[in-house]
Amino acid sequence: MSPVLAQSDQLIDWSWVERNLGQIIDRTWEHLILTGISVGLGLLISVGLTIIVLRWRWTYPSITGFAGLLYTIPSLALFALLVPFTGLSETTAIIALTSYTLFILIRNIVAGIDGVPEAVKEAADGMGYTARARFWKMEVPLALPVIMAGLRIATVTTVGLVTVTAAIGLGGYGFFILRGINTFFWTQLIVGVVLSVVLATILDLAFIALQRMLSPWARANA
């Protein structure tokens, strides 16, 4: 904790990176787990809410309205709102991070399903599909690009927000960013920021690859 004195002439002290590789790997896991659980839970809840919306249309404005309200609350404030009840814990982080994904995911899933052309649905009906089969075999696969776009945005956003959980003692790579700020040790700060951007980019690319695998018919146009 020696401000300014800790700095060397270079911005990045590579020996720090070598010495702290174990810690960097631990924080990578933390970052991945917080992101994965939050986006996964968010997806489950969003699918549930979308099923409600598709059956009872009138619930859509209130559900997106509520999700939008949660989305408006600044991340640090949402953590703070939960801390008195769930403490400085993973639970706090996951509840807050999950609630941020809902707005993005619900809107994209509903928009995706709504975007399936009427003619396709009629063709499915004409071929004798039941409503359930039509939904899972026609509407969901055709909605996949829009749903995947939502998942990509939700994941990249969550990777960024995980860094803020450093304020409640977690943070993934955000731990390095915050400690870099507090100790003026720029190596940590830069490592934290760069790795968080790299992780977001890798996950984004992974989703693009997954989408290409899941929707082979779209490959020709991609």
Add this chain to the structure above:
Amino acid sequence: MGIWGQLIEFVTDPATWTGSGSFWIRLFEHVWVSVAATVIAIVVVFPLALYLGHVRKGSQAATAVVNIGRALPSFGILAIAFLILVEMGAGVRTPWSILVALIALAAPPVFTNTIAGIQAVQPSTIEAGRGMGLTGRQVLFGIELPMAMPLVMEGVRIAFVQVIATATLGALVAWGGLGRYIIDGFAVRDNGEILFGAIAVGLLAIVAEVGFSLIQRAVTPKGLTVAR
């Protein structure tokens, strides 16, 4: 004492409302840095976006800005701004690093929405204007800009709401604003102070969002396509 009792105790403490660390000073810090960042961002990027939209060269630039902006987390932007400003000797307990970070956050929505707004104007409308003998400048300010205005304002709203939210992080670089309550509350484990900060920040964000939407609705002309 329960959590809510602690909150009431913090709210009824006169020290919360008076002196150098009073709520009003924190609120003022939070709002001025947000307004300043948004205004500066508009001044910097709006003319450029207008030009790029007008010459129809903006789409790729806009896409690039969106992609970069999404991958770079707000906290990361703030950290980089902090590093640069400390290295430049701007001092630590100053608002400059959060101001710079917020400008960087406010710029992309204004930039992309302005370009999108101008490019959404039908080519036939622009041709009609040209046919009437309007110069390029007259097309821009008489047709494209007024028609793009709703999307531009939407961009400004998104930028401002995001800036108000992110200004909370100013407390993480040892500056003020309403985030101070949250970070200080975490440090001393005072649930009352933590909740007070959370509610103040949350309400401010919602007020900014709703208030701006109302203003936006009020200033958007009813018939944008009507000749002025």
